[in-house]
Amino acid sequence: MKSQFNQLLVIQFKEFFREPGALFWSFIFPILISLALGFAFTDKPVVFQRAAVVLPNNADSIIIKPFLEKKCTQSISPMLTYQLTIDNQHLGKTTTQFIPCTWKESEIKMKRGEISIILTEEKGKVQFHFDPANSGSRLAYISISSLLDGKSLVSDQSEIKPLESKGTRYIDFLIPGLLTMGIMSSCLWGISYGLIEKRSKKLLRRMVATPMKKSFFMMTMFTSRYVFTILETIVLLIFAKIVFGVSVQGSWLAFAAIIISGSFFFMGLSILLASRTANPQVGNGFISAITMPMMLLSGIFFSYSNFPDFVVPIIRYLPLTLFTDSLRSIINEGSGIMDVLVPLSILSITGLITFTAGLKIYKWY
Amino acid sequence: MTYSQTQPIVQAVNIHKSFKEVKALNGVDLEIMPSEFTALLGPNGAGKTTLVEIIEGIQFPDTGEIKLFGKHWKGNKDELHHQIGISLQETRFEDKLTTRETLKMFASFYGLNNTRVDEILSIVNLQEKQRSYVVNLSGGQRQKLALGISLIHNPKLLILDEPTTGLDPTARREIWDILHSLQETHGTSMILTTHYMEEAENLCKNIVIIDKGKVLAKGTLEELISASKTSEIIQFKVLNKSLFPDFTNYSDVKQIEKDEISGLVTMQVSNTSDFLPELIGKINLAGCGIAELRCRYVTLDDLFIQMTGRKLTDA
Ligand SMILES: Nc1ncnc2c1ncn2[C@@H]1O[C@H](COP(=O)(O)OP(=O)(O)O)[C@@H](O)[C@H]1O
Numbered sequence: 001m002k003s004q005f006n007q008l009l010v011i012q013f014k015e016f017f018r019e020p021g022a023l024f025w026s027f028i029f030p031i032l033i034s035l036a037l038g039f040a041f042t043d044k045p046v047v048f049q050r051a052a053v054v055l056p057n058n059a060d061s062i063i064i065k066p067f068l069e070k071k072c073t074q075s076i077s078p079m080l081t082y083q084l085t086i087d088n089q090h091l092g093k094t095t096t097q098f099i100p101c102t103w104k105e106s107e108i109k110m111k112r113g114e115i116s117i118i119l120t121e122e123k124g125k126v127q128f129h130f131d132p133a134n135s136g137s138r139l140a141y142i143s144i145s146s147l148l149d150g151k152s153l154v155s156d157q158s159e160i161k162p163l164e165s166k167g168t169r170y171i172d173f174l175i176p177g178l179l180t181m182g183i184m185s186s187c188l189w190g191i192s193y194g195l196i197e198k199r200s201k202k203l204l205r206r207m208v209a210t211p212m213k214k215s216f217f218m219m220t221m222f223t224s225r226y227v228f229t230i231l232e233t234i235v236l237l238i239f240a241k242i243v244f245g246v247s248v249q250g251s252w253l254a255f256a257a258i259i260i261s262g263s264f265f266f267m268g269l270s271i272l273l274a275s276r277t278a279n280p281q282v283g284n285g286f287i288s289a290i291t292m293p294m295m296l297l298s299g300i301f302f303s304y305s306n307f308p309d310f311v312v313p314i315i316r317y318l319p320l321t322l323f324t325d326s327l328r329s330i331i332n333e334g335s336g337i338m339d340v341l342v343p344l345s346i347l348s349i350t351g352l353i354t355f356t357a358g359l360k361i362y363k364w365y
Numbered sequence: 366m367t368y369s370q371t372q373p374i375v376q377a378v379n380i381h382k383s384f385k386e387v388k389a390l391n392g393v394d395l396e397i398m399p400s401e402f403t404a405l406l407g408p409n410g411a412g413k414t415t416l417v418e419i420i421e422g423i424q425f426p427d428t429g430e431i432k433l434f435g436k437h438w439k440g441n442k443d444e445l446h447h448q449i450g451i452s453l454q455e456t457r458f459e460d461k462l463t464t465r466e467t468l469k470m471f472a473s474f475y476g477l478n479n480t481r482v483d484e485i486l487s488i489v490n491l492q493e494k495q496r497s498y499v500v501n502l503s504g505g506q507r508q509k510l511a512l513g514i515s516l517i518h519n520p521k522l523l524i525l526d527e528p529t530t531g532l533d534p535t536a537r538r539e540i541w542d543i544l545h546s547l548q549e550t551h552g553t554s555m556i557l558t559t560h561y562m563e564e565a566e567n568l569c570k571n572i573v574i575i576d577k578g579k580v581l582a583k584g585t586l587e588e589l590i591s592a593s594k595t596s597e598i599i600q601f602k603v604l605n606k607s608l609f610p611d612f613t614n615y616s617d618v619k620q621i622e623k624d625e626i627s628g629l630v631t632m633q634v635s636n637t638s639d640f641l642p643e644l645i646g647k648i649n650l651a652g653c654g655i656a657e658l659r660c661r662y663v664t665l666d667d668l669f670i671q672m673t674g675r676k677l678t679d680a
């Protein structure tokens with residue numbers, strides 16, 4: 001009996017660690033994503049804007065022309081342009097490129113999105129032509145007009161203080177999402193797809209035509225999946241700590257509880273999904289249809305608050321959202337177990353329901 | 366085990382099984398005695414898999430009764446699982462486990478250990494492949510692994526569903542040899558499905574011919590052939606078909622079949638040596654000319670064609 005359980009468990013581990021694909025998606029992929037996105041949004045962004053300058057007779061420009069010729073660096077290839085870069089310690093670099101051209105050309109450039117603003121000058125007054133609905137153009141207007149006025153971008157009366165406290169950077173937002181997304185994928189692909197494949201190979205059918213204990217089979221599958229989930233979590237967490245200094249500010253108990261109940265929910269869902277299908281393609285479709293929308297909607301990579309107001313309440317109760325939001329509040333906001341009690345119970349209870357339903361209609365043959 | 370050697374180990378009575386419109390089994394009766402090798406011979410779609418899976422307790426009949434060792438599946442699952450060893454049609458084992466690990470896992474289901482795994486590896490001659498991943502095994506090696514798994518707990522009854530389909534003749538021969546020696550050394554009983562008549566003839570004393578969910582005939586090879594009343598076949602090609610004489614009124618000729626395109630003539634005769642001189646004489650007289658003359662004993666294939674008008678190997 002004991003040896004049967006051990007054998008089944010050992011085999012789950014062997015299958016997992018011998019599958020390079022599974023290892024990549026579970027361990028390497030989240031790290032690569034966090035590296036790519038983490039660094040992309042950590043460097044202070046360079047603002048780059050282009051303006052067309054339309055000065056018909058060159059001669060009567062008393063503001064723009066002297067500005068271009070004295071303050072900007074001129075380059076003539078591939079065409080004549082002027083460029084000015086303002087570097088602010090806190091704000092980062094702002095580079096503006098001025099392109100002299102005719103009105104007609106400037107209109108075409110605007111339509112193509114190559115420039116965000118057009119400058120003209122009439123009787124000693126600079127005129128700005130742009131679409132006020134476009135925030136990029138508005139930003140260009142504000143910065144160029146102050147440049148032309150000879151002011152600096154940051155006024156002397158104000159001071160910029162970038163937020164550097166824990167839990168407010170993009171990487172802090174991202175890491176909890178990568179953890180929950182990884183757990184969801186790992187459960188759904190590992191359990192659901194694994195079972196469907198075993199059924200399609202007729203391996204399940206062969207295994208239950210022996211005195212094998214079905215409960216052992218299920219138990220070892222969940223045990224091993226929990227171990228993989230925990231390993232994935234630890235690896236990404238250590239990585240995020242070392243490279244980005246992300247750390248769990250809330251209670252470890254709450255952290256463990258939400259990881260366990262979130263994993264449990266997705267395991268239950270996996271069983272339900274895998275309960276009948278014997279066709280790996282159908283299984284593949286099912287799993288993608290569930291994971292893809294949640295990955296996009298549940299605020300893994302960007303906040304779902306940008307979605308239209310009427311869908312936000314729905315998104316908020318998607319399982320992956322509940323899971324991610326709770327984990328985020330524990331890691332970044334220092335929440336404890338009482339703060340996440342509601343999502344914790346929702347995940348555990350629905351997990352239990354899908355789990356029992358899945359086992360009830362489960363087809364071994 | 367109080368089970369008697371003189372009682373059938375498998376008793377199937379009037380088994381019916383339908384899948385929507387398809388009648389997979391349409392009133393099948395089957396009895397298997399201990400130490401017998403029985404072949405279920407029939408073309409694709411005959412209902413062989415459905416029948417053996419019902420015997421194995423994997424599928425359940427719509428009506429009819431099935432007993433193994435005098436017991437129903439219901440309530441005796443654990444006991445019966447220990448008595449039968451099965452190999453399903455087309456089971457694929459886990460790719461990234463080795464031969465040995467796969468055997469070890471199945472051994473653990475029966476509470477058996479490494480000693481038995483070693484024995485099995487030697488019985489099915491896979492010692493050299495014990496550390497290879499299943500994904501790297503050839504078709505024959507995979508079938509031997511499946512056979513090894515079915516043997517692992519030393520079952521009284523082996524049920525093998527198309528164990529050699531798709532294998533080359535050498536690999537097939539190897540499996541046959543393993544099965545022959547099992548019968549000699551262990552007195553194992555076996556049910557095997559196949560659509561190769563050579564396999565049924567070579568391995569099994571009893572042959573059950575099934576088609577379209579019905580048993581068409583059963584018995585030993587000799588019984589089946591004597592029941593068909595013809596035993597000998599003469600075949601030749603006619604070179605000039607228009608000159609071929611008429612043989613319909615000859616009492617020696619039981620049946621005559623002509624293939625109009627190839628000119629192949631198949632005659633079922635009661636006694637080749639009596640009839641052959643007469644046949645040659647008549648053909649010489651007619652001057653039609655023949656080639657590729659062959660005389661042979663009737664085969665299961667011939668019987669199947671007689672009964673159904675189709676070949677065993679037709680889909
Ligand atoms: N699960 C099933 N669903 C629908 N039809 C089936 C199923 N299993 C078998 N059949 C049909 O029953 C018939 C017998 O199939 P099977 O027992 O597999 O034949 P064999 O093993 O002799 O090739 C076939 O016509 C097959 O299509």
Ligand SMILES: [Mg+2]
Nearest residue numbers: 413414454527
């Ligand atoms: Mg079959």
